[in-house]
Amino acid sequence: MSNAAPTVTLDKAQTRPGNLAVDLQTSLTRVMRRMRVHRGEAGIRGPQFQVLTVLADMGPMSPSALAENERVKPPAMTRTVASLEEAGFVERQAHASDRRQVVIALTSAGLREVKETRRRRDEWLAQGLSKLTQAERETLASASQILRRLAAS
Amino acid sequence: MSNAAPTVTLDKAQTRPGNLAVDLQTSLTRVMRRMRVHRGEAGIRGPQFQVLTVLADMGPMSPSALAENERVKPPAMTRTVASLEEAGFVERQAHASDRRQVVIALTSAGLREVKETRRRRDEWLAQGLSKLTQAERETLASASQILRRLAAS
């Protein structure tokens, strides 16, 4: 068997698109808020971390590309990048051929921050996930990919 | 088989709690942002809608109970309730025996708003979900319940 059986009985109605939408949204909202509580004391925030992660995984790119990737408008990305630059986690580089463009690249401190933050920031979530069964984790992993496809559509 | 096969190949590593946590968080963040974009024009916002939904589903309750339910601090709920009251969607009632407490109740306009908003607000998500296979929706429904359990823990 390559995937999990549902861990609870599912009413047929729960998988109707409309009901599922409401239900999913509530669940997502609560998990997001719960995670926010647990990032507290030190370290960078969600949007900042997401940007560092993208840079770490995909290499240097322009603010526009970052904004599009994160589905925010350019001014929002300008602020996020500025805060990361101020913290020394990213640096600006000149674009090879187009002087309008800016290339944002991770610094070594930024890479270190990604690694450390990845561990700390997901502590609560990872701990919660570790208490699930393997089948439940597989369900979440599948759901994660479906959700990402939805978000990209 | 009672559940979906994965829609993509799942690497074993992807279900390790730590990696899954990072992955899930990215997916959740993007879906949330995507939904925020698509609620725009008219109607009430996320936190406001959540409160109306809770009141509609569970009946009148105090601001403290609402805050706890939504996992926000009391001042945040004060503001949300105030905006809903101003809009005429909820009203304050005196508590039967404790004059410190306030009871927040849905008005008929509030109930109407819940119904209309429920439909409109989830239009994008529901439409996206309708394009998935039944198996994928079952995966998301299962995931939704797992996530809600996580958020409550």
Add this chain to the structure above:
DNA sequence: TATTGTTATACTCTATAACTATA
């Protein structure tokens, strides 16, 4: 004293509109 709720204040994140520099 403890609890419920509000007010005051500040911060993060986001958006739209207007602007600058370069293509």
Add this chain to the structure above:
DNA sequence: TATAGTTATAGAGTATAACAATA
């Protein structure tokens, strides 16, 4: 003219700290 990015401004949502009223 069009594009990349920034600045200016505004608004939602959240938090902590301090306060008022009631138990």
